[in-house]
Amino acid sequence: MDNQRLKKSLYEIIFEADTPAGKRFDVLLFIAIMVSVLFTMLMSVHSIRASYGTLLWISNALLTLLFTVEYGLRLYCAPKPVRYARSFFGVVDLLAVLPFYIGLFIPGTRFLDVVKVLRMLRIFRVLKMAQYVGEADLLMNALIASRRKIGIFVVAILTVVVIVGSLMYVIEGEANGFTSIPRSVYWAIVTLTTVGYGDISPQTNIGQALAACIMIMGYSIIAVPTGIITAELGLSAARQKKNARSCNACGYAEHDSDAEFCKQCGTLLS
Numbered sequence: 704m705d706n707q708r709l710k711k712s713l714y715e716i717i718f719e720a721d722t723p724a725g726k727r728f729d730v731l732l733f734i735a736i737m738v739s740v741l742f743t744m745l746m747s748v749h750s751i752r753a754s755y756g757t758l759l760w761i762s763n764a765l766l767t768l769l770f771t772v773e774y775g776l777r778l779y780c781a782p783k784p785v786r787y788a789r790s791f792f793g794v795v796d797l798l799a800v801l802p803f804y805i806g807l808f809i810p811g812t813r814f815l816d817v818v819k820v821l822r823m824l825r826i827f828r829v830l831k832m833a834q835y836v837g838e839a840d841l842l843m844n845a846l847i848a849s850r851r852k853i854g855i856f857v858v859a860i861l862t863v864v865v866i867v868g869s870l871m872y873v874i875e876g877e878a879n880g881f882t883s884i885p886r887s888v889y890w891a892i893v894t895l896t897t898v899g900y901g902d903i904s905p906q907t908n909i910g911q912a913l914a915a916c917i918m919i920m921g922y923s924i925i926a927v928p929t930g931i932i933t934a935e936l937g938l939s940a941a942r943q944k945k946n947a948r949s950c951n952a953c954g955y956a957e958h959d960s961d962a963e964f965c966k967q968c969g970t971l972l973s
Contacts, residue, residue, distance in 0.1 A: 713780035717773070732773070739766045739799075740820055767803040774800060795821050845935040852931045860924065864891040867917055871910060879906045895921045 781787040868888030875881040
């Protein structure tokens with residue numbers, strides 16, 4: 704088998720999932736990714752690491768070696784290796800194996816192992832979730848369309864928490880835990896979002912009254928971004944439904960959902 708034929712065969716197995724060999728490769732890769740992530744999670748548990756640390760490290764090393772070989776084969780059989788290496792999944796594949804080798808030469812970098820969790824992103828590619836692409840595009844379009852409104856909303860919220868935090872710093876003071884304006888702003892954010900850690904709380908009557916107003920405001924504010932995104936989702940769905948009905952004769956796509964004939968040329972819509 705010559706070099707080009709070998710590259711073509713490897714490409715069909717590694718990059719495509721329409722062939723039986725490609726499907727088997729994707730399933731095995733999926734299993735290896737999940738096992739690798741599981742080992743990484745178990746290594747973070749002190750009791751498990753103390754009892755099975757060596758076994759987990761060896762297993763992790765073998766899986767990393769497997770992923771390294773896979774990454775090398777992807778570079779080998781890709782039509783444009785540099786383009787693949789610079790692509791999103793190419794960077795994810797590299798980040799999944801690089802921390803292990805860095806840890807071998809630079810002690811104290813074990814925390815970089817958590818980066819390999821990024822490899823779970825490849826699951827979306829492995830599973831070929833084509834049936835969810837439309838829904839993902841719909842959600843993405845809604846988020847993009849509402850970015851300015853959400854941006855204005857965030858700026859307004861930041862303004863509110865800065866003002867409220869400054870007021871609480873003046874009202875409560877350092878004696879009640881509001882030692883600075885940034886710490887008071889932190890309290891305002893925690894209160895406005897209804898998280899309520901309880902590490903700081905107002906003690907004066909005026910401070911408690913202001914806190915009660917912020918809590919009530921928090922419940923109403925939560926609905927604002929939800930409403931913005933929901934409205935944009937509806938508009939995006941309507942636009943997507945219109946665009947899905949293209950005229951076979953002229954290609955015009957801006958039709959109403961109940962249209963039977965093309966607005967542009969009058970051809971019956973299929």
